[in-house]
Amino acid sequence: xxxxxxxxxxxxxxxxxxxxxxxxxxxxxxxxxxxxxxxxxxxxxxxxxxxxxxxxxxxxxxxxxxxxxxxxxxxxxxxxxxxxxxxxxxxxxxxxxxxxxxxxxxxxxxxxxxxxxxxxxxxxxxxxxxxxxxxxxxxxxxxxxxxxxxxxxxxxxxxxxxxxxxxxxxxxxxxxxxxxxxxxxxxxxxxxxxxxxxxxxxxxxxxxxxxxxxxxxxxxxxxxxxxxxxxxxxxxxxxxxxxxxxxxxxxxxxxxxxxxxxxxxxxxxxxxxxxxxxxxxxxxxxxxxxxxxxxxxxxxxxxxxxxxxxxxxxxxxxxxxxxxxxxxxxxxxxxxxxxxxxxxxxxxxxxxxxxxxxxxxxxxxxxxxxxxxxxxxxxxxxxxxxxxxxxxxxxxxxxxxxxxxxxxxxxxxxxxxxxxxxxxxxxxxxxxxxxxxxxxxxxxxxxxxxxxxxxxxxxxxxxxxxxxxx
Numbered sequence: 338x339x340x341x342x343x344x345x346x347x348x349x350x351x352x353x354x355x356x357x358x359x360x361x362x363x364x365x366x367x368x369x370x371x372x373x374x375x376x377x378x379x380x381x382x383x384x385x386x387x388x389x390x391x392x393x394x395x396x397x398x399x400x401x402x403x404x405x406x407x408x409x410x411x412x413x414x415x416x417x418x419x420x421x422x423x424x425x426x427x428x429x430x431x432x433x434x435x436x437x438x439x440x441x442x443x444x445x446x447x448x449x450x451x452x453x454x455x456x457x458x459x460x461x462x463x464x465x466x467x468x469x470x471x472x473x474x475x476x477x478x479x480x481x482x483x484x485x486x487x488x489x490x491x492x493x494x495x496x497x498x499x500x501x502x503x504x505x506x507x508x509x510x511x512x513x514x515x516x517x518x519x520x521x522x523x524x525x526x527x528x529x530x531x532x533x534x535x536x537x538x539x540x541x542x543x544x545x546x547x548x549x550x551x552x553x554x555x556x557x558x559x560x561x562x563x564x565x566x567x568x569x570x571x572x573x574x575x576x577x578x579x580x581x582x583x584x585x586x587x588x589x590x591x592x593x594x595x596x597x598x599x600x601x602x603x604x605x606x607x608x609x610x611x612x613x614x615x616x617x618x619x620x621x622x623x624x625x626x627x628x629x630x631x632x633x634x635x636x637x638x639x640x641x642x643x644x645x646x647x648x649x650x651x652x653x654x655x656x657x658x659x660x661x662x663x664x665x666x667x668x669x670x671x672x673x674x675x676x677x678x679x680x681x682x683x684x685x686x687x688x689x690x691x692x693x694x695x696x697x698x699x700x701x702x703x704x705x706x707x708x709x710x711x712x713x714x715x716x717x718x719x720x721x722x723x724x725x726x727x728x729x730x731x732x733x734x735x736x737x738x739x740x741x742x743x744x745x746x747x748x749x750x751x752x753x754x755x756x757x758x759x760x761x762x763x764x765x766x767x768x769x770x771x772x773x774x775x776x777x778x779x780x781x782x783x784x785x786x787x788x789x790x791x792x793x794x795x796x797x798x799x800x801x802x803x804x805x806x807x
Contacts, residue, residue, distance in 0.1 A: 504559060529559045701751070
């Protein structure tokens with residue numbers, strides 16, 4: 338297994354080769370080289386934020402063994418690129434060290450993740466032939482890590498489940514710990530299973546969360562937490578059919594409000610989190626300021642569109658960290674204050690005007706008169722339009738196959754556009770709705786034009802600053 342570590346390290350050292358790509362993002366986290374997907378192990382420990390992510394430095398298309406990369410920061414602007422944290426180098430994770438979480442106690446961080454094993458033979462690797470183990474390791478400083486150990490194997494899961502059980506997330510209530518896991522039954526019904534523990538080491542099956550009607554074949558990346566005493570289950574159901582303007586992506590993302598006690602949990606109606614082309618596998622954590630912070634993968638698996646950065650040696654990014662709040666039984670999300678404080682005001686406009694910007698900018702548009710029809714043109718060929726209570730994001734050739742996404746909204750008072758070199762994060766009504774997308778233009782025609790009366794503040798966003806701790 339030492340050869341696996343060597344392959345990762347050699348690939349990781351080639352990160353300088355991708356730095357000259359013009360599509361590298363200015364104020365979003367990306368892989369140093371190769372492939373990035375799910376954020377993992379998010380936490381704040383001893384005043385430091387730890388952002389782990391699934392990482393395959395060997396190949397930008399993701400067709401390689403995956404471990405965990407690692408960034409740290411104290412302010413979400415200055416980052417240290419840490420050594421690779423987790424390698425698929427043991428029998429309990431030999432075919433991939435997959436997604437997981439962190440749980441912070443007073444004197445250590447405990448990590449939980451999925452170890453993927455594909456047994457040799459003629460299997461479908463859905464109902465037979467795959468091991469999806471829950472493994473754990475720990476750290477007393479966030480930089481040095483214990484040996485890995487196994488906590489749960491396939492035989493510890495209910496008999497009616499397939500081999501697809503993964504993505505552990507920890508929740509605590511009173512003196513009990515609960516582990517939620519995404520799962521797929523043998524009848525291809527998505528659900529979440531929950532285990533209970535007194536000590537984070539010994540786990541017993543506790544209950545299952547599912548809908549009384551078919552709702553996708555697999556629920557990935559579950560997260561269970563509270564906002565204002567309201568329990569929330571966040572997950573990414575796979576296999577949902579498009580329903581009007583809902584579930585337009587190949588795989589959905591969203592959340593259920595959850596009523597009841599842990600002994601009798603009831604799921605309410607599913608709500609989507611992000612309506613853009615590129616958002617999946619969000620994970621949250623509670624920081625020392627009692628903020629519930631979300632970071633998502635600005636990408637999706639199995640997409641019908643493409644990312645041209647693969648040819649440049651890297652692919653995908655993480656979203657901006659977003660603070661979650663609950664208003665009127667709906668989750669709002671908006672970038673953390675540290676990002677807002679770092680922006681620098683360029684100009685303020687009160688009239689419709691065609692403006693050209695050649696930098697990564699943030700545009701905050703407040704409509705001075707509510708209108709049921711308007712259009713915002715930005716960048717090379719991106720159109721954001723609102724007509725008859727339907728908001729539409731359309732991308733032309735710079736979307737590389739991305740076409741249109743929609744949200745039905747009764748009223749829009751504010752649009753905040755976070756435009757980076759190859760990404761857009763659009764927050765509607767201060768985070769009531771969000772659209773995240775990658776976009777790949779030549780960055781020479783970065784126009785913005787609004788055909789409606791509005792007040793627009795335009796900000797320059799400074800680049801993230803990286804140092805290496807390798």
